[in-house]
Amino acid sequence: MNEDQFDALQSAAEAGIDTETLTVRTDGETYDFVVPEASYTGLSDDELHAAARRHREYVTEWYFWTEVAPEPAQRRAFIRWVEQADDQSVPERRERLQEGIRREWGQLEIQVKLAEAGRRVYQLHHIDDSDERVEDLTVHTDPHEAREIRKSDEDGRYRPLSTAPTLRRGWAFVDLTPAALVETIETFYPATIANWHREQEGELDVTHWHDAVTRQTGIYGVVETWDRGEGTDHVEWVAEACCADSQCLKRREWEYDEETPLDADGGDGTFPCREPCSLVVSAARKWTRIDAEESRTYEFELTPSEKEQLEELIDAVADGRTEEIREADFSDGANRWRARFLRAKLFEDGNLDGVPTGDGGAAEGDH
Numbered sequence: 001m002n003e004d005q006f007d008a009l010q011s012a013a014e015a016g017i018d019t020e021t022l023t024v025r026t027d028g029e030t031y032d033f034v035v036p037e038a039s040y041t042g043l044s045d046d047e048l049h050a051a052a053r054r055h056r057e058y059v060t061e062w063y064f065w066t067e068v069a070p071e072p073a074q075r076r077a078f079i080r081w082v083e084q085a086d087d088q089s090v091p092e093r094r095e096r097l098q099e100g101i102r103r104e105w106g107q108l109e110i111q112v113k114l115a116e117a118g119r120r121v122y123q124l125h126h127i128d129d130s131d132e133r134v135e136d137l138t139v140h141t142d143p144h145e146a147r148e149i150r151k152s153d154e155d156g157r158y159r160p161l162s163t164a165p166t167l168r169r170g171w172a173f174v175d176l177t178p179a180a181l182v183e184t185i186e187t188f189y190p191a192t193i194a195n196w197h198r199e200q201e202g203e204l205d206v207t208h209w210h211d212a213v214t215r216q217t218g219i220y221g222v223v224e225t226w227d228r229g230e231g232t233d234h235v236e237w238v239a240e241a242c243c244a245d246s247q248c249l250k251r252r253e254w255e256y257d258e259e260t261p262l263d264a265d266g267g268d269g270t271f272p273c274r275e276p277c278s279l280v281v282s283a284a285r286k287w288t289r290i291d292a293e294e295s296r297t298y299e300f301e302l303t304p305s306e307k308e309q310l311e312e313l314i315d316a317v318a319d320g321r322t323e324e325i326r327e328a329d330f331s332d333g334a335n336r337w338r339a340r341f342l343r344a345k346l347f348e349d350g351n352l353d354g355v356p357t358g359d360g361g362a363a364e365g366d367h
């Protein structure tokens, strides 16, 4: 405890400090000072100072949460969540903080340690870099620099969805204050802390699919198409394709509408998704046109292995694992040489088995 903290304690005592772990009151002459293990009454200024020093962990904790931890409530609640402040006593928490606490938020790992006079110092890095030495990472201290990192994946490709599990590695934000930590996380994953907090408070306002799409001027027809006699199948497919944990780290809380939940798994993310994002709406809009086509019957000659290979190819592309398939692994249907062999054998003038697509082909611009 430093003198600034004691001065703050003494002046706050005039209005009264009354928290779960520290109570300080004054009648203008003497002080009462209460912590979980001890209770003192009628203290002089010097005796209050001595008691505050003896139980300094409670004073520095009080100071941290009233003077240092960031406002508003959602930010403060997040900082408490990081160190599981609501689940442990002050001595237990401080012991853990001295060793360092690690928490995950999407693909981010937060590390917090106790610093001088009860302050905290935070570090943030990619979850897969948790065993890397900071000296081996590119070090940042300005939260705004997270914007540049967020923009592209490991291969330099643009990331249109900030919560896609494709955050690149190799960086660390160090020496962050609580406010800077929150700001950095909000730059990586906008609105996730606010929505998480709303959910904690039972106040998450969810906009379901039907309302979200109806609200988009000019595409009401999309809703009509997607609703036509098919129940919610199309929306199920969209949610399954886009909102699974492998594609997005948010936990989908929106459904078709208030009364019609979707069967597609919403995921296990720490932070919720409260409405269909613009990327999903834009993809869905495009797929609606494809899905509005009349189906036709085609006849292809395929061996059973070729049929299975096509299925494996679609699976591999959908799961993003084509890069992982070894060149010499010819047992995998999505192996590049096997795919090229299939194309050499089955394609004629770009058509599968030489069968033309037919009048008009696929919907314009959708393939």
Ligand code: SF4
Pocket: 163, 242, 243, 247, 248, 249, 250, 251, 252, 273, 274, 275, 276, 277, 278, 279, 280
């Ligand atoms: S709509 Fe789906 S993909 Fe978009 S942010 Fe929400 S959970 Fe993620």
